[in-house]
Amino acid sequence: MKKHNFNAGPSILADEVIDNAVKAILDFNGSGLSLLSISHRTKDFDAVMAEADSLFRELLHIPDNYKIIYMGGGASTFFYNIPANFLNKKAGYVNTGVWSKKAIKEAKHFGEVEVIATSEDKDFTYIPKGFEIPADLDYLHVTSNNTIYGTEYHEDIDSPVPVIADMSSNILSRPIDVTKYAMIYGGAQKNLAPAGVAFAIIREDLLDKIERDLPTMMSFRTHVEKDSMFNTPPVFPIFVLKESLRWLKSIGGVPEIYRRNQEKAALLYDEIDRNPLFRGTVAKEDRSLMNICFVMADGYEDLAPEFLEYTKQHDIVGVKGHRLVGGFRASCYNALPKESVEVLVKCMQDFEQLHKK
Numbered sequence: 515m516k517k518h519n520f521n522a523g524p525s526i527l528a529d530e531v532i533d534n535a536v537k538a539i540l541d542f543n544g545s546g547l548s549l550l551s552i553s554h555r556t557k558d559f560d561a562v563m564a565e566a567d568s569l570f571r572e573l574l575h576i577p578d579n580y581k582i583i584y585m586g587g588g589a590s591t592f593f594y595n596i597p598a599n600f601l602n603k604k605a606g607y608v609n610t611g612v613w614s615k616k617a618i619k620e621a622k623h624f625g626e627v628e629v630i631a632t633s634e635d636k637d638f639t640y641i642p643k644g645f646e647i648p649a650d651l652d653y654l655h656v657t658s659n660n661t662i663y664g665t666e667y668h669e670d671i672d673s674p675v676p677v678i679a680d681m682s683s684n685i686l687s688r689p690i691d692v693t694k695y696a697m698i699y700g701g702a703q704k705n706l707a708p709a710g711v712a713f714a715i716i717r718e719d720l721l722d723k724i725e726r727d728l729p730t731m732m733s734f735r736t737h738v739e740k741d742s743m744f745n746t747p748p749v750f751p752i753f754v755l756k757e758s759l760r761w762l763k764s765i766g767g768v769p770e771i772y773r774r775n776q777e778k779a780a781l782l783y784d785e786i787d788r789n790p791l792f793r794g795t796v797a798k799e800d801r802s803l804m805n806i807c808f809v810m811a812d813g814y815e816d817l818a819p820e821f822l823e824y825t826k827q828h829d830i831v832g833v834k835g836h837r838l839v840g841g842f843r844a845s846c847y848n849a850l851p852k853e854s855v856e857v858l859v860k861c862m863q864d865f866e867q868l869h870k871k
């Protein structure tokens with residue numbers, strides 16, 4: 515298993531996380547049972563949940579007045595759950611791409627939606643800035659990292675209304691000030707776990723704003739009150755998420771992973787900027803550390819399929835760009851080693867020597 519895994523999601527996990535998952539599948543905690551066939555209502559699984567909670571809090575400095583919940587259904591479930599719970603009159607959304615658009619579409623089922631800023635005018639190649647946030651919004655929704663277009667907010671937003679952020683693809687990749695957000699959520703399959711679980715970090719007072727009479731499973735109150743145990747939680751992905759948090763702590767936590775992520779991204783962006791065969795696709799100041807998008811430069815467009823084939827020959831997986839953007843996307847999530855980026859950069863350099871005009 516030695517491919518350089520640049521998949522956008524589900525995506526790379528640390529080797530030791532996968533090793534521990536394998537062990538637990540064979541024998542969970544010496545119980546003689548597989549992790550795949552234990553009851554979620556056992557002491558041993560309670561311990562997994564408790565450890566995930568305390569590690570998440572420690573790594574992100576999450577204050578006590580925030581609750582962390584886990585649910586199946588993915589980030590997409592939150593696209594409708596969030597407005598169902600919190601959109602009473604009007605919500606504001608920043609439209610920075612495909613995922614934002616999907617969130618906006620679902621919110622419209624529940625009330626008035628104001629798109630208060632958008633980067634659609636330039637094909638989502640930048641993050642809108644300096645926009646005014648109306649004070650009468652129930653909340654403001656942002657997508658902190660745009661997995662498909664490769665743009666990312668590099669600062670937490672100051673807002674007079676509660677900010678709700680989809681952090682599916684950059685959770686725990688850089689330091690954030692959790693207190694600037696009323697709610698943070700995401701699918702865990704980009705940086706933390708295999709597919710099957712979504713997480714949410716919710717400030718408790720937000721729950722007081724729920725006015726709608728909601729089905730039990732749709733209300734965040736249910737999941738907070740029952741500690742994500744109202745129904746069967748996704749046992750296996752939560753275990754792996756806990757292992758990813760352990761791994762992250764063991765290497766030095768968020769400051770260290772941020773340093774590594776910056777280092778990896780700089781390596782690749784420097785090559786994109788230097789190499790005459792390639793060019794980046796988004797505004798430099800908004801470049802994502804997680805999803806690095808690039809295309810063949812003018813005059814070299816025809817070489818795209820050949821470069822993709824070339825990367826495959828060098829054990830590189832998953833750099834084909836999203837069909838909406840084309841070109842290439844190298845997802846450099848937390849667990850991706852620097853060595854993999856170096857191999858990709860070397861490929862770009864060798865390809866340049868083969869084809870430079």
Ligand SMILES: *Cc1c(COP(=O)(O)O)cnc(C)c1O
Binds near residue numbers: 657
């Ligand atoms: C992948 C992704 C989603 C969708 O997640 P699902 O868990 O598949 O629903 C939503 N938002 C962002 C930013 C993503 O990267």
